[in-house]
Amino acid sequence: xxxxxxxxxxxxxxxxxxxxxxxxxxxxxxxxxxxxxxxxxxxxxxxxxxxxxxxxxxxxxxxxxxxxxxxxxxxxxxxxxxxxxxxxxxxxxxxxxx
Amino acid sequence: xxxxxxxxxxxxxxxxxxxxxxxxxxxxxxxxxxxxxxxxxxxxxxxxxxxxxxxxxxxxxxxxxxxxxxxxxxxxxxxxxxxxxxxxxxxxxxxxxxxxxxxxxxxxxxxxxxxxxxxxxxxxxxxxxxxxxxxxxxxxxxxxxxxxxxxxxxxxxxxxxxxxxxxxxxxxxxxxxxxxxxxxxxxxxxxxxxxxxxxxxxxxxxxxxxxxxxxxxxxxxxxxxxxxxxxxxxxxxxxxxxxxxxxxxxxxxxxxxxxxxxxxxxxxxxxxxxxxxxxxxxxxxxxxxxxxxxxxxxxxxxxxxxxxxxxxxxxxxxxxxxxxxxxxxxxxxxxxxxxxxxxxxxxxxxxxxxxxxxxxxxxxxxxxxxxxxxxxxxxxxxxxxxxxxxxxxxxxxxxxxxxxxxxxxxxxxxxxxxxxxxxxxxxxxxxxxxxxxxxxxxxxxxxxxxxxxxxxxxxxxxxxxxxxxxxxxxxxxxxxxxxxxxxxxxxxxxxxxxxxxxxx
Numbered sequence: 245x246x247x248x249x250x251x252x253x254x255x256x257x258x259x260x261x262x263x264x265x266x267x268x269x270x271x272x273x274x275x276x277x278x279x280x281x282x283x284x285x286x287x288x289x290x291x292x293x294x295x296x297x298x299x300x301x302x303x304x305x306x307x308x309x310x311x312x313x314x315x316x317x318x319x320x321x322x323x324x325x326x327x328x329x330x331x332x333x334x335x336x337x338x339x340x341x342x
Numbered sequence: 343x344x345x346x347x348x349x350x351x352x353x354x355x356x357x358x359x360x361x362x363x364x365x366x367x368x369x370x371x372x373x374x375x376x377x378x379x380x381x382x383x384x385x386x387x388x389x390x391x392x393x394x395x396x397x398x399x400x401x402x403x404x405x406x407x408x409x410x411x412x413x414x415x416x417x418x419x420x421x422x423x424x425x426x427x428x429x430x431x432x433x434x435x436x437x438x439x440x441x442x443x444x445x446x447x448x449x450x451x452x453x454x455x456x457x458x459x460x461x462x463x464x465x466x467x468x469x470x471x472x473x474x475x476x477x478x479x480x481x482x483x484x485x486x487x488x489x490x491x492x493x494x495x496x497x498x499x500x501x502x503x504x505x506x507x508x509x510x511x512x513x514x515x516x517x518x519x520x521x522x523x524x525x526x527x528x529x530x531x532x533x534x535x536x537x538x539x540x541x542x543x544x545x546x547x548x549x550x551x552x553x554x555x556x557x558x559x560x561x562x563x564x565x566x567x568x569x570x571x572x573x574x575x576x577x578x579x580x581x582x583x584x585x586x587x588x589x590x591x592x593x594x595x596x597x598x599x600x601x602x603x604x605x606x607x608x609x610x611x612x613x614x615x616x617x618x619x620x621x622x623x624x625x626x627x628x629x630x631x632x633x634x635x636x637x638x639x640x641x642x643x644x645x646x647x648x649x650x651x652x653x654x655x656x657x658x659x660x661x662x663x664x665x666x667x668x669x670x671x672x673x674x675x676x677x678x679x680x681x682x683x684x685x686x687x688x689x690x691x692x693x694x695x696x697x698x699x700x701x702x703x704x705x706x707x708x709x710x711x712x713x714x715x716x717x718x719x720x721x722x723x724x725x726x727x728x729x730x731x732x733x734x735x736x737x738x739x740x741x742x743x744x745x746x747x748x749x750x751x752x753x754x755x756x757x758x759x760x761x762x763x764x765x766x767x768x769x770x771x772x773x774x775x776x777x778x779x780x781x782x783x784x785x786x787x788x789x790x791x792x793x794x795x796x797x798x799x800x801x802x803x804x805x806x807x808x809x810x811x812x813x814x815x816x817x818x819x820x821x822x823x824x825x826x827x828x829x830x831x832x833x834x835x836x837x838x839x840x841x842x843x844x845x846x
Binding site: 259261296298299301303304305306307308309310311312313314315316317318321322324329330331332333334335336337338 | 375406407431440487489497501504506641642646648650
């Protein structure tokens with residue numbers, strides 16, 4: 245079994261911007277262990293002849309021509325923004341929040 | 343918070359250490375649309391007018407890759423002598439920063455489309471240095487932040503920031519070198535020459551204008567030092583967004599001196615991101631570098647794999663244009679000039695204007711002479727690049743034609759160029775308006791010569807007596823009388839003829 249530590253969960257939580265309580269760290273460490281253990285079983289059956297799959301359909305080279313299509317209007321683009329200014333998305337101070 | 347950074351003199355640093363460089367160059371492709379959606383990439387649009395659910399990362403939106411973007415990536419890979427992947431995928435690079443509304447950047451991780459290549463670059467003295475290429479992969483650009491509330495528009499001290507996502511999703515190709523070892527004291531020069539050569543390749547391929555001042559090409563400089571004789575790389579710093587050729591050279595040089603000071607003082611170099619400051623030529627510490635695993639890359643499930651067929655790759659390879667270094671060597675031979683002369687032409691940014699002028703009908707030597715002489719002087723005086731001057735290669739070619747035909751001498755040609763630059767029209771119009779034609783009317787010329795001989799009897803006698811060298815004074819008098827509009831060679835002929843002296 246992999247053995248996910250509390251510290252690893254805390255690190256992941258920080259990367260994912262999740263605020264976890266101390267008891268949650270232990271709780272999720274156990275759960276992540278179970279999940280990773282389950283996924284690890286795939287590598288037991290996946291042999292050299294099984295190509296890595298990241299997509300359910302056996303497709304490659306789905307591309308579009310380099311032709312401009314209509315964009316959203318700025319009003320539409322900004323309609324979901326919590327705050328805006330000068331037709332731009334307004335976000336809180338970037339430095340100092342970490 | 344600013345502390346003085348210790349530096350070791352450059353020569354001393356190089357006496358003790360060997361620099362190792364890694365250069366990462368981002369090139370914004372010149373496609374009409376973004377990498378994964380059909381939004382326009384046109385510059386100068388009003389903020390947030392070129393966005394859609396895909397590049398804003400709205401739920402349910404599905405990206406589809408731009409065929410021209412993939413083709414450009416393959417072309418770049420081929421031009422850099424890379425292998426092209428038979429099968430590769432995109433990956434999500436996860437991070438939280440408001441410049442990417444999706445909270446991840448679509449990039450490639452362990453399956454780049456091109457890998458294992460090299461680019462030969464020529465240094466100032468003609469020496470060729472081979473830079474090995476690790477990989478070239480496809481990804482997308484980020485949005486543009488404006489920081490508000492700080493005194494200087496910088497992120498420090500800002501109260502909030504404003505985001506324009508027009509640029510988010512524009513195709514980028516990131517080209518990464520293998521560690522560049524063995525450049526020694528020439529490391530800064532090699533770095534600059536590499537970025538310049540890469541820019542020329544990108545332009546020759548026609549996949550981007552690669553204008554560094556417009557952010558279409560940006561360079562990150564990784565640098566570390568190892569003690570002389572050691573084969574173990576030291577800890578590196580990564581200087582971000584170095585945005586001119588001169589800055590690339592300066593950033594490498596500065597980091598060599600800074601690292602040497604840290605190591606000489608018994609310290610350890612911190613692995614970190616640094617920012618280059620154009621005004622002072624120095625770097626300052628940015629954030630501590632994340633580990634790759636902190637980005638939690640995983641294969642992009644919304645995009646299917648890209649599998650360039652061998653037939654297609656070979657078709658693209660066959661259609662590659664002549665590459666810049668090959669072309670420069672060919673032109674150098676055709677023109678019969680030295681490596682140093684060619685380097686001077688490159689440094690002056692005169693190669694394309696000269697080629698265009700020759701294409702427009704000029705003699706190669708004449709085209710070189712005018713661009714590297716008179717026009718370079720004008721460019722210098724006005725602080726412009728040669729291709730920004732208000733004269734076209736076709737107009738320059740016309741001036742050289744007029745000179746070759748004897749309608750203009752060099753002095754008059756300079757006035758014609760001045761007139762064209764001043765917006766007085768095409769060369770023929772300037773000649774017309776300013777009345778600059780060489781006096782080729784033999785009658786008028788003959789009269790002027792007679793006058794000069796009559797006015798300078800002593801000089802005329804000397805010439806009659808065999809002192810042919812004295813003819814210069816009479817030629818000068820005629821040129822003065824015709825306000826420089828006579829063909830000096832013809833004037834000399836006439837004088838000698840009239841004085842009964844044969845030349846030679």
